[in-house]
Amino acid sequence: MQKEIKDRQYNMNRRAFLSKSALGIGGAALTSLLGCGLGSGGGMPEQQIANNLNGILSSGKLHFAPKAKRVIYLFQSGGPSQFELYDHKPLLNKLRGQDLPESIRKGQRLTGMTSNQDAFPLVGSQFAFKKHGQSGSELSELLPYTSKVVDDICIIKSMHTDAINHDPAITFFQTGSQQPGRPCMGSWLSYGLGSMNENLPTFTVLLSRGTGRKFGQPLYSRLWGNGFLHSLHQGVQFRSAKDPVLFLKDPKGMSRKSRRKMIDLVANLNQKHMEEFGDPEISSRISQYEMAYKMQSSVPEIMDTSGEPDHIYRMYGAESMQPGTFAANALLARRLAEKGVRFVQLYHMGWDQHDNLPGAIANQAKDVDQASAALIMDLKQRGMLDETLVVWGGEFGRTNYSQGLLTDTNYGRDHHPRCFSIWMAGGGVKPGITYGKTDEFGYNIIENPVHVHDFQATLLHQLGINHEKFTYKYQGRRFRLTDVSGSVIHDILS
Amino acid sequence: MIELIGRFHPLLLHLPIGVLLYAFTHWSFEYFFKKKKEKTDFTFALSIGALSAIASAVSGWILASGGGYDERLLDWHKYLGIGTAASAVVLLWAYRNWSNQKLFGGLFTVFVVLLSVTGHYGGSLTHGEGFLTVPATTEIVVLPENIKEAHLFDALVKPIVDRKCVSCHNPQKSKGKLLLHTLAGWQAGGENGAVLMAGSIAESPMISRVFLPKEDEQHMPPSGKLQLTYEERNFLAWWVENMQDYNHQIKDLKTTTEVDAYLKALQAAQHPQPERPTAQQLAGLEQYGIIASLQSLDNSWVTVRLQNAESFKPENLKRLRKIAPAIKSIDISNASLADVDLKYFSRFENVTTINLSNCTISSQAITPLKDLPYLRDLNLYGTLVDSTAFQVLAELKGLKKVYLWKTPLANSGLEKWRASYPQLEIIGGVDFAQFGNPQLVPPLIIAEQDLFTDSLLVELSTKASKATIKYTTDGSIPNEDSPLYTESFHVFATTEVKAILSMSGWTDSEPASSTFIKSRFTIDRLRASVEPHGSYTAEGVATLKDLKKGGSSFGDGRWLGYLGDDLDLTADLGQVEEISVVTVGTLTDQNAYIHLPQSIKISVSEDGRRYVPFQDKQIPMADGPTAAMVHNHLIRSEPTLARYIRIKIKSQGVNPTWHPAPGEPCWLFVDEVLVE
Incomplete structure (x- = not known):
């Protein structure tokens, strides 16, 4: 009897191993040498085979009582300039045109775009700053609506990252590693927390293009990829076009009933297959078919915002009536959050102002300011802000000196990883505070630095997860979102 | 030494109380129940009582002289104490000498009352007045969850x-x-x-x-x-x-x-931890549409929400009885509840967060919440609660936040309530007036292409379902009197379509505008002096006469790109025609080093050998960056007979001085040559 069980375990795992492993035959030989320690009896006890929508940490296995149930991440792709938005540096206006002292730069590496520049003329913000709200947080005039919600948000001025170019930096923020291939934040959370609505994906992605730089850096769908986690956990992109989710619609002439029949039949076959081989990907596939079927009705319903009252559109701004804009996506984010989607990832592209910054950033800020603030207000009035963590920020900051020629009215800024600003709101984050400080030049952090891994650890903490214990074993190593570092920033938590 | 005697007061005082109360009880028992003649002798007990009462009084007097007591209470205690000691002696005397048992019993009762009153004052001195009547004087301070x-x-x-x-x-x-x-x-x-x-x-x-x-x-x-x-x-x-x-x-x-x-x-x-509900208990609730999940490994609290609020049956709330003390937060928003269904809520004694938003319940419904001392967040948004709700809310000492948007209560203004309950965060709706009358986004003007030879179908579109579109086809800016767009229409000549979007309560959009150009003559053959750059060849030089214009993205496959080169084009119309306008389209995108040409020179010929100048155009360079856009250079002249048209386009060659990379070779992007 024992032998049969062992054989079966072996059978199960050989298939799973072969289909997933990059080691190929050598790896297979190794497993047979090692015997069958990989079965349900050992090897990966902490990993569950994803055959349903429950997360690995749901049903009371979270490490802490969660403050937030879900996340809405307003990712500002391209690297918004902190100087024109959040981090006021009057000294830069005073020293305008003077060269950045080496004592400040201290050998910081440069991108290929400015490394051959002869001089690094300092340049301050062309936009005025003012204190707002009871908290007195300082914001630029480019963010008139965000200024109205400063008492609900926590501005972090001391973010820093390891990467200096767009794709590695976004990948770093999303997956904790600059190299592609690891699961992104949303996938981790889908894996850990599971779904709150069986009719919608746990992790959705909404994209918009900014007016600041229309044909700027593209985004790759691997940024919402599941990496080595089961494909069930990958982000589902909702598009603004006629088919919100690609390949979801039934072909013409196919009734819902016959689709149902087909899915049941395929599920049956797959189930048999699953019983025979035990490959976990088969059960993910069964769930995916089922999810797709449910989404055929749930997605059009959620994407149709025509039932929203006029004052809601007014609040998010006129663009919220225009599908595919940031404002429309922000409104959708609220609708998705209401329906129990765990992680709503927005990407707004076009923040990459290497040149023509003053004009472009003004447009870009106008794209997102009102809708971001409206989202906070809207979540608050519905009582959802306390349990929704909202994050606003890009992948890195920009330099305090001009890229290209500095003229009276024009300048540009290159990528700067040493400091930048983001904000967080809701989900147990202290409202109305500013955290961290940069030096007078806005080049280095002088107080309370927050690394990307610290940010990720804090985000997981608010969802009830200890980032050091939340791991997935793959290719012999336990991986986590925060890689090998990161600590929770308790000072910004209430 | 004398003081020391005073310190014995707390010890001594209990003797007369104990001994004499015992004697009183024993004596009463015999008086009422024991009918036999032989009765206990209480002389000894009463003597001990009297002696110890005197000792107590003396030691008490000494202790009191140390001071530090409430004078009023002390006086009462002092004189009553002396009186009690004296009375104890009188009581002993009466026991020995009176034969009337009834009379002695009366005296004994009065004495016991006196003794008690004295003792009470003594207790008040030591433990504080009201020690007896207000059992727990230290008020329990409810600690916030955080x-x-x-x-x-x-x-x-x-x-x-x-x-x-x-x-x-x-x-x-x-x-x-x-x-x-x-x-x-x-x-x-x-x-x-x-x-x-x-x-x-x-x-x-x-x-x-x-x-x-x-x-x-x-x-x-x-x-x-x-x-x-x-x-x-x-x-x-x-x-x-x-x-x-x-x-x-x-x-x-x-x-x-x-x-x-x-x-x-x-x-x-x-907040003592409740008993951790079992997995079966929680799983068992799922069949009733209730998702109850344990919060985390480090506590035993349960979070409750509904699987599907629309189809939830409120009577199933009673199924939560077994796990009621463990419930920390409960969300039954959007469920169809009646006021009475909230009666189950008084069991959730430890709950801190309740979400009842969008349930059709009135102020009466929340009465059972009065018994929930730890309730901190209460979401009543979208319910029918009115101002009477504050009768309950005011009693909830732990309550920190209440959400009241879209309730009759909020409609009557929340400011006065905020003033009356400053400790409570009352969250109403967003003040929509702060967003003013925002400007609408222009409608989209959609046509298959913007160049045509015969006619073209134009569609105007917006996603704002309640908005209307007004448009013109004569180049003027649309106003209220302009025609209302109802369905798509055809244009038959070169037309500039302008459209605005209007909606009540909103500011009209900026006009959207598109020009659709009708090409009169088709170009038979087109030759170019140089080959385009290998990356931007599109369909070759024929791309310039395919009546499909490139868009504002240089990579859309409709543009011919030339790096640093000038371009000479020669078009052959196939026969001699009278021409008056030549249009050349170019692209600018400074980020991609694509600029306007310096000049376009056009000469024409009837036979392909002798060319006469038609018209030149010098194009001023922009003095700073602009957004990426398509420029149509219309070059007009007197109607001239021609079959061949030669177009010399002079490139900028290098980036201008204001560019981030001045002096670098730059691009010329060309698409579409039209002759009219």
Whole structure:
């Protein structure tokens, strides 16, 4: 009897191993040498085979009582300039045109775009700053609506990252590693927390293009990829076009009933297959078919915002009536959050102002300011802000000196990883505070630095997860979102 | 020595009370129930009682002379005590001499009453007035769920002192002339001056004396009294060292790990963990549409929500009875509840968060919530509650936030309620007026292409379902009187379509505008002097006459790109025509080093050999960056007969001086040559 069980375990795992492993035959030989320690009896006890929508940490296995149930991440792709938005540096206006002292730069590496520049003329913000709200947080005039919600948000001025170019930096923020291939934040959370609505994906992605730089850096769908986690956990992109989710619609002439029949039949076959081989990907596939079927009705319903009252559109701004804009996506984010989607990832592209910054950033800020603030207000009035963590920020900051020629009215800024600003709101984050400080030049952090891994650890903490214990074993190593570092920033938590 | 006798008062006083009460009980029992002749002799008991009563009175007198007691209470106790001692002697005498048992019984009863009253005054002196009548005088301070938000003095410091110090330092028994029952007393200090000095334990006798060895005379509380625990002592010390005033919240001060542990223990004591519900218990609720999940590994609290609010049957709420004490938060928003269904809620004794939003319930419904001391967040948005809800809300001591958007209550204005309940965060709706009358986004003008030879179908579109589109086809800006767009229309000539979007309460959009150009003549053949750059060849030079224009993205496959080169084009119309306009399209995108040409020179010929100038156009260079866009260069002249048209386009060659990379070779992007 024992032998049969062992054989079966072996059978199960050989298939799973072969289909997933990059080691190929050598790896297979190794497993047979090692015997069958990989079965349900050992090897990966902490990993569950994803055959349903429950997360690995749901049903009371979270490490802490969660403050937030879900996340809405307003990712500002391209690297918004902190100087024109959040981090006021009057000294830069005073020293305008003077060269950045080496004592400040201290050998910081440069991108290929400015490394051959002869001089690094300092340049301050062309936009005025003012204190707002009871908290007195300082914001630029480019963010008139965000200024109205400063008492609900926590501005972090001391973010820093390891990467200096767009794709590695976004990948770093999303997956904790600059190299592609690891699961992104949303996938981790889908894996850990599971779904709150069986009719919608746990992790959705909404994209918009900014007016600041229309044909700027593209985004790759691997940024919402599941990496080595089961494909069930990958982000589902909702598009603004006629088919919100690609390949979801039934072909013409196919009734819902016959689709149902087909899915049941395929599920049956797959189930048999699953019983025979035990490959976990088969059960993910069964769930995916089922999810797709449910989404055929749930997605059009959620994407149709025509039932929203006029004052809601007014609040998010006129663009919220225009599908595919940031404002429309922000409104959708609220609708998705209401329906129990765990992680709503927005990407707004076009923040990459290497040149023509003053004009472009003004447009870009106008794209997102009102809708971001409206989202906070809207979540608050519905009582959802306390349990929704909202994050606003890009992948890195920009330099305090001009890229290209500095003229009276024009300048540009290159990528700067040493400091930048983001904000967080809701989900147990202290409202109305500013955290961290940069030096007078806005080049280095002088107080309370927050690394990307610290940010990720804090985000997981608010969802009830200890980032050091939340791991997935793959290719012999336990991986986590925060890689090998990161600590929770308790000072910004209430 | 004399004083020592005084200290025996607390010991002695219990003797007469005990002995005489016993005698009274025994005597009464025999008087009422024992009918036989032989009765117990109480002489000895009454003698002991009388003697000890006298001893108590004497020692009491001595103790009182030490002072420090409430004079009024002390007087009563003193004279009643003397009276009691005297009466005890009288009682003994009466027992020995009176034969009337009934009369003696009456006297004995009166004596016992006197004894009790005296004892009560004594108790009031020691334990404080009201010790008997108000059993737990120290009010239970409800700690907020996040203890770091607790008011440090009121919620944590004062309760310790209330429990351990106030019994001697109160208006009745102001030992050391120090009163600790109110903050004013703390600040006033005692007979030796101030008792607290922020930042210094040494100068804060109230704290330093707590740390003295128990044997020390100065040690507080005096031995025999309830002592402070080790943790309480250290907590008070930490507080004094870090405090600046009495208004801190814990989070204002930097805590130590020891303090954190103390706070955590306090919190746990006040919110004892319920029994951890079993997995089966929780799973069993799913069939009733209830998702109940344990919060985390480190606690036993349960979060409850509904699987599908629309189809939830409210009577299923009673299924939560078994796990009711474990429920920390419950969300039944959007469910169709009746007021009466909330009766089950009074069982959720530990709940902190309740979400009833969008349930059709009235103020009556929330009455059962009155019994929930830990309720902190209550979401009533979208319900029918009116101002009577405050009768319940006001009673909820732990309540911090209440959501009232879209309720009859909110509609009548929340400001006055905010003023009446400043401790409560009342969240209404967003003030929509702050968004003004925002400007609409222009409608889209959609056509398959913007160049055509015969006719073209134009569609105007918007996603704003309640908005209307007004448009013109004559180049003027549309206004109220312009035609209302209802369906797509055809254009038959070169037309500039302009459209605006309007909606009531919104500002009209900027006009959207598109020009659709009709090409009169088709170009038969087209030759170019140079090949385009290998990356931007599109369909070759024929791309320029395919009536499909490139868009604002240089990579869309419709543009021909030339790096640094000038371009000469020769078009052959196939036969001699009368031409008046030549249009050349180019692209600018400074980020991609694509600029306007310097000039376009056109000459024409009837035979392909002799060319005569038609028209030149010098194009001024932009003096700064602009957005990426398509430029149509219309070059007009007197109608001229021609079959061949030669177009010389001079490139900028290199980036201008203001460009981020000045002097680098730049691009010329061309698409579409039209002749009219």
